[in-house]
Amino acid sequence: MAEAPLYFSAADRQRLEPHLPPPQTSSRTSSHSQATDLSPPSCSALPFVSLTFATSLDSALSLGPGIRTTLSGPQSKAMTHYLRTRHDAICVGVGTAIADDPGLNSRLDTDEGSSRNTVSVTAHQPRPIIIDPRLRWDFTAQSKVMRLAREGKGLAPYIVTLQKEPPVQKKEILEGVGGKFISLNAAHDDEEKIGGTRRLDWRAILSAVRQEGLRSIMIEGGAEVINSLLGEEANLVDSVIVTIAPVWLGRGGVTVSPPRTHNVNRPVARLSDTMWMPLGDDVVLCGRIAR
């Protein structure tokens, strides 16, 4: 079924501006407001990192593992697609790739400027980055992100993995649309494992992303990825943008709830410089992790 047009107004764009990476005029032609940027300058060796996701009132991202659940209404969905035009890369974990068969492109309506007298946005597409240490994602040439890349509606994915020699057939599919595998080493603190797999260090992932010339990345999830970046690796996050939908998904959902790794008597993370923006029935909460 055809998707409804996604419009995001100039006024709403302006309100988000302090929470976004600085516009890079060399790589984009869209015009953006000159609002003051609240965020600290990112270390140049790493990209600007935005953590963005949609949650229910009981902190769930989806009804259950492997299930894609729509939480955002049309206006906050349009915001997410606007965010995609404002980042060089978009990242998900392999759990999300398997559950969602995602497109990871921006489907924001580019005619908004002319039809509604607001700022125009170019069809800037983010580079999809998928974290798949053991190459669990059984993608094919028909997977949505590959198809969109072939059709010129999005960019081909880069898959970050621990595998040094990915299967030739997968390499052919990926490289055939302009993507590639990026092989990294496991994190040093090898006892910490995700799903029995050696962990990739987020600093190493982000550094590899920056080395690809990508200066900003929005990380959309899923829960394992978000929980690690709100926990021990929170110092790597520049901006957090959460869509809160007025719904309870109930027990058994995939939830955002980072582990208490340090002092059990203290919250794991808190947002400062917050801005709450109602969008349709949802509210969007922007802020940065208090240091």
Ligand SMILES: NC(=O)c1ccc[n+]([C@@H]2O[C@H](COP(=O)([O-])OP(=O)(O)OC[C@H]3O[C@@H](n4cnc5c(N)ncnc54)[C@H](O)[C@@H]3O)[C@@H](O)[C@H]2O)c1
């Ligand atoms: N509502 C939203 O905004 C939103 C966003 C994204 C995903 N989702 C949902 O979340 C669910 C998927 O979440 P999830 O937690 O199962 O999967 P996930 O997408 O967080 O992927 C987890 C996997 O990624 C890999 N991984 C992540 N970080 C790693 C690291 N540092 N080192 C090595 N490997 C790493 C591991 O293989 C791990 O098993 C799906 O149902 C999806 O629809 C919702």
Ligand SMILES: Nc1nc(=O)c(N)c(NC[C@H](O)[C@H](O)[C@H](O)COP(=O)(O)O)[nH]1
């Ligand atoms: N903003 C937002 N609202 C939602 O209601 C919802 N379910 C997601 N989910 C995000 C998500 O699970 C992954 O980022 C997708 O996998 C991207 O998929 P698309 O590119 O949209 O096809 N995100």
